[in-house]
Each structure stands twice: as C-alpha cells, then as structure tokens.
Amino acid sequence: MQLNSAEFHLFRNNDTARLRFYDGMNLIYGDNGAGKTNVLEAIFFFAAGKSFRGSKEREMIRFGENECRIGIEFRNKNGQSELAVKLSKKEKKKIYRNGIEMTRLSGYFGQFRSVIFSPDHLDLVKGGPEERRRYLDIAICQSYPVYIAELSEFNRVLMQKNAMLRSISDDGLLDIYNEKLAETSAKITLRRRRYFELLLPFAKGIYEEMATNKEMFGCEYRTQADGNTFDELKNSYFELYSAKKEHEKERGFTLYGAHKDDFTIYINEKDARSFGSQGQQRSSVLALKLAEGEMSRSITGEYPVFLLDDVLSELDDNRKTFVLEKLKGKQVIITDCSKNTSRYNCNNKIFVENGKYRTE
Numbered sequence: 440m441q442l443n444s445a446e447f448h449l450f451r452n453n454d455t456a457r458l459r460f461y462d463g464m465n466l467i468y469g470d471n472g473a474g475k476t477n478v479l480e481a482i483f484f485f486a487a488g489k490s491f492r493g494s495k496e497r498e499m500i501r502f503g504e505n506e507c508r509i510g511i512e513f514r515n516k517n518g519q520s521e522l523a524v525k526l527s528k529k530e531k532k533k534i535y536r537n538g539i540e541m542t543r544l545s546g547y548f549g550q551f552r553s554v555i556f557s558p559d560h561l562d563l564v565k566g567g568p569e570e571r572r573r574y575l576d577i578a579i580c581q582s583y584p585v586y587i588a589e590l591s592e593f594n595r596v597l598m599q600k601n602a603m604l605r606s607i608s609d610d611g612l613l614d615i616y617n618e619k620l621a622e623t624s625a626k627i628t629l630r631r632r633r634y635f636e637l638l639l640p641f642a643k644g645i646y647e648e649m650a651t652n653k654e655m656f657g658c659e660y661r662t663q664a665d666g667n668t669f670d671e672l673k674n675s676y677f678e679l680y681s682a683k684k685e686h687e688k689e690r691g692f693t694l695y696g697a698h699k700d701d702f703t704i705y706i707n708e709k710d711a712r713s714f715g716s717q718g719q720q721r722s723s724v725l726a727l728k729l730a731e732g733e734m735s736r737s738i739t740g741e742y743p744v745f746l747l748d749d750v751l752s753e754l755d756d757n758r759k760t761f762v763l764e765k766l767k768g769k770q771v772i773i774t775d776c777s778k779n780t781s782r783y784n785c786n787n788k789i790f791v792e793n794g795k796y797r798t799e
C-alpha cells in the first residue's frame with residue numbers, strides 16, 4: 440500500500456494544498472499549531488471514516504467556511520485509486536471513489552489502510568474499555584469491511600432496545616429485541632475475539648523483543664458471554680438477557696452485550712493498567728500498534744501506511760531505534776516539531792507554517 444498524494448481544500452487551517460508522498464520515510468515538520476497533525480487526520484479519515492482525534496466532521500471545516508474537501512491518491516495491490524470526501528455544514532457528506540460518488544460506506548472501507556500512532560494512544564492501556572473497543576473496531580473495519588455493517592446493525596439494535604427498556608413494558612416485544620441483540624452481540628464479540636487471538640502473538644513477539652526478553656507480555660479478551668462459537672455466544676447472551684430482564688428494566692438500559700467487551704494487558708502477569716510503569720504502558724501501546732500493521736499485512740497481503748504523530752519525541756533512545764527499525768522498508772509519514780531534521784534519514788521533507796506546506 441502506498442500513498443502517492445493528498446489534497447486539501449479548506450480543511451482545518453489549510454487553504455488549498457497538494458502534497459506528494461514517497462516510499463519509506465516522509466517527514467512533516469513545523470512549529471506547534473502549524474498544521475502537522477491536520478495532515479495525518481485527513482489521511483487517516485480515509486482509513487477509518489472518521490477523525491482519529493474524535494472530532495466531529497463539521498469541526499474539520501475551516502473556521503468561517505461551509506464545506507471542505509480532502510482527497511488521496513494511493514496504490515494498493517489492485518492498482519491505483521483516488522478517494523475524496525466533501526464535508527459540508529449544510530448537506531450530508533459525500534464520498535467519491537475514482538471520481539464517482541458512492542452511496543455505501545462499505546465501498547470505501549478497506550481500500551486504503553493505515554495505522555496511526557498518537558500520544559493519546561496511551562489511553563489504550565490507561566483509559567476505559569471504550570478506547571480498547573474503538574482500537575479493535577477501527578482495525579477490524581479496515582481488514583474486514585463487512586464488519587462496518589455488522590457494527591452499525593449492532594448499534595442500531597442496542598439503541599432500539601435501550602429506548603424500549605425506558606418506555607414500554609411489553610415482555611413479548613422485549614424478548615424479540617433480546618433475541619436480535621444476542622445475535623448481533625455474538626457476531627461482534629466473535630469477530631473481535633478472533634481478530635484479537637491472531638493479533639496477540641504478534642504483539643507479544645514485538646513487546647518481548649522490545650524489552651529484550653526481560654519482560655513477559657500477555658493479553659486476555661474479556662466478554663460477559665461464555666462460549667467459542669457463534670451459537671454458544673448467542674445463547675449465552677440470550678440467557679443473560681432473560682435472567683437479568685428485571686434488572687435491565689429497572690436501570691433503563693442494556694447491561695450486557697458486545698458494548699461491554701474489553702481486554703486486559705498483562706506485563707509479567709500483572710495488569711498493565713494498574714501496575715505497569717509509564718515505559719511499560721508505552722511499550723504495550725507500541726507493540727499493539729505495530730502488531731496491527733502485521734495483522735493488516737497477514738490478512739490483506741500488504742502493509743498499511745504508518746502515520747506517526749509526534750510519538751518519537753516521547754520515546755527513549757532504545758524504543759525510538761526499535762520502532763524505526765521495525766518500520767524500515769514501510770511507508771511512514773511522521774510529524775515533528777523540531778527544525779533539526781537531519782536526524783531523519785528521508786528524502787521527502789515537508790515544512791508547515793500556518794497551514795501552508797512547502798516541500799524541500
């Protein structure tokens with residue numbers, strides 16, 4: 440997978456720009472607030488269908504404007520493609536593939552794949568379960584585009600059941616929703632768990648190599664339902680809904696399902712969230728992110744584009760060398776505040792000032 444160029448028009452603090460990217464390492468540098476992360480946000484939008492910063496779409500439109508447009512041109516094993524998005528404060532967003540408007544999101548997921556590293560990702564270890572589910576969901580959507588439809592179906596049924604728990608007390612109807620939610624929950628849990636089982640050996644190998652085999656990495660996926668197959672999980676969720684019906688009605692929302700899935704990371708058999716040092720937590724995140732890249736390659740046959748937002752400055756020299764070594768030969772787009780760019784061995788350096796980009 441290679442990103443050839445990205446175009447912006449009225450996106451964040453940018454006016455109009457077209458940036459070219461090449462094999463290997465590409466550096467974007469400039470002062471704080473210049474517009475470095477904005478570039479990665481726009482690129483990652485085509486992999487995840489949303490901002491990695493959790494911003495709303497309208498917030499990405501330049502202040503005072505009503506619409507913006509971003510686009511990328513990339514090459515994957517199927518050939519060269521273009522994707523573009525028009526975001527508007529007045530209309531629904533429009534997505535184009537090779538110039539043709541697409542009506543379904545699934546037509547664009549999985550085309551361009553990317554892994555992003557950001558300092559906020561420490562939340563993957565330190566934050567709540569929703570951060571970990573989000574990480575898995577974005578990774579799975581890129582590798583298995585059908586998952587996006589399964590996830591929206593699950594969210595729709597969950598919302599409907601919640602609305603029903605708060606309004607009517609028709610048990611027969613509730614049973615129908617419980618059956619449907621048990622089914623969609625089982626689908627999501629099973630996909631996440633299967634992905635996770637394949638991810639774990641990669642993450643473990645990478646972590647332990649980073650820690651020069653002095654520490655042991657482990658991970659456990661946790662769900663409320665028991666079972667290993669779709670039917671077992673579905674039955675288990677349904678049994679939970681039946682047994683806890685009164686409790687759920689009392690609380691007014693669904694207490695069991697795939698929206699409660701989580702995973703725990705262990706370093707030397709201790710929960711990294713509570714007992715891990717800063718360095719161990721940081722290494723765990725790096726290992727999971729690098730493992731995501733390996734997963735993407737093992738599923739699709741090619742590496743994704745790696746986007747590194749200001750992460751190297753936070754790492755000690757050993758980890759920095761390790762990460763750069765692991766990313767050798769892959770396409771990387773990296774941001775840095777420092778004007779001293781000589782430490783980067785790359786032939787594409789883009790300087791940013793006030794939303795304006797200049798390739799050196």
Ligand SMILES: Nc1ncnc2c1ncn2[C@@H]1O[C@H](COP(=O)(O)OP(=O)(O)OP(=O)(O)O)[C@@H](O)[C@H]1O
Binds near residue numbers: 453
């Ligand atoms: N919708 C918007 N319209 C115009 N400008 C915006 C919008 N959203 C953010 N900005 C501006 O974009 C800039 C932030 O850009 P960005 O996050 O890319 O900076 P950065 O170069 O990554 O900085 P840092 O080194 O601090 O991370 C800020 O100056 C901010 O005010």
Ligand SMILES: [Mg+2]
Binds near residue numbers: 475476477748749
């Ligand atoms: Mg930034």
